[in-house]
Amino acid sequence: MANNPPNGHSGQVMDSDDMRRALTRIAHEIIERNKGAEKLAIIGIRRKGAPLAYRLAELIGRIEGAKVPVGVLDITLYRDDIATRQPAVGTTDIPFEVTGRVIVLVDEVIYTGRTIRSALDALMDHGRPAAIQLAVLVDRGHRELPIRPDYVGKNIPTSRSEMVDVQLTEIDGADRVCIRKQRA
């Protein structure tokens, strides 16, 4: 990702202020929809959903004056494309009881919906949540499964040949979202 060809750059669609505002709005929407933060827990999908989950939990906690539990879910073992590529297995870290909670699942981009499908399976194996809601920073369309996010930071219509690159301070050193042409 780091060494994209210079002509493959098709521009930034969100900067760090846009991202902060979008996350703040999502945090308010989550609280509004769930009438508080009482039964709430936030779970980020490894890898870039994880820092977003921590940020949302922090924002919600600040607004509501409550501590919101955060977890990280690795979905490698639930993917449906292991036969074509074999990603390294990461670890799941959910330090609270899932059963009975309203879980907000967080990922940076929703595209085909297959990652979320895997994440739902993975989450169900940890217990029986009261409900699962989905928050994404970017919805880029092209769904292949009947899955729809409850909270969206920004809708970005894309073509399949494009790539949405979400960069986060915790991982990439800066907050921004860019669209890139995929290499032919």
Added chain:
Amino acid sequence: MTSLEQINEATEKLVAAEPTHDGAKTSRLKRKDILGLQEMTAEEIELILQTAISFKDLLGRQIKKVPTLRGRSVITLFYEASTRTRTSFEIAAKILSADTSSIAVASSSVAKGESFKDTILTLRAMKPDVFIIRHGASGAPHFAASLMPESVINAGDGMHEHPSQGLLDMLTILEAKGRLDGLTVAIVGDILHSRVARSNLWGLTKMGAKVRLVGPKTLMPPEVDKLPVEVYTDIEEGIRGVDVVNVLRIQLERMQKGLFPSIREYSKFFGITRDRLKLAKDDAIVMHPGPMNRGVEIMPDVADSEISMVETQVTNGVAVRMALLYLLLGGGPADVAA
């Protein structure tokens, strides 16, 4: 409150440990079979151990099942007695949702005189994806691997290797000590007959540990001076200052040849007692591949002490075998040359 430091700390861990899902980095073993640690590189061993550590987390869950290897099938073909290795492989396969069939050789066509080759080819025609083979003849799994494109995992061949045991021992040491590099490991007992000793010494030396073989001269293999190890025939000298004592089973069934005068004498000169362990490092650990002959090679109070890793080894065995199956089968049909 989730503090900023916590967030940063958590993400730092992510960045350090996790290759990206959508990036180019995938983990794949560049081989079709797991036959021994002698031919493996340090990088491959590292990959297996790291993958096993991730899988260990799964063993602690209430629902110990993931769909990763759904639709894959595993055959265990054991020509020698085994409970823990076979069960461990089966549990590992089942947690990953693979189907397992075990062939009990005593009640199979082997008893009717079918050759090893014919047995392999017949079972292969039933379309399994991986064979897990234990055989009394050194090299039997290698021969089976040469017959077919399907994967073979060596679950112990004669006096040659037992790679999954070597790997689980290394995982146990790695977890207890935080590293392998620079440690000194004493392997004590019947080195001659031990495939566990061979897999351990190849794996450990590749990962930068020093290995001592300790035992009576009659139980040392003839090629011992060509191995990258130090040899001790005195137990006290052998375990002095070591980080790990790995005690091998005295294979009573192989002891008809007068290699030592009596079990009692072996126990007196080489048995691991609390007193002898005081010579090792203060934080030394004791391991045993099982099944233990309590009171022969290891004293009961040592086996049950808090420095004994015996049960941890068994748990780690499942994690290591899950890693091997995932790394061999997860990548789809074997697309690498044998």
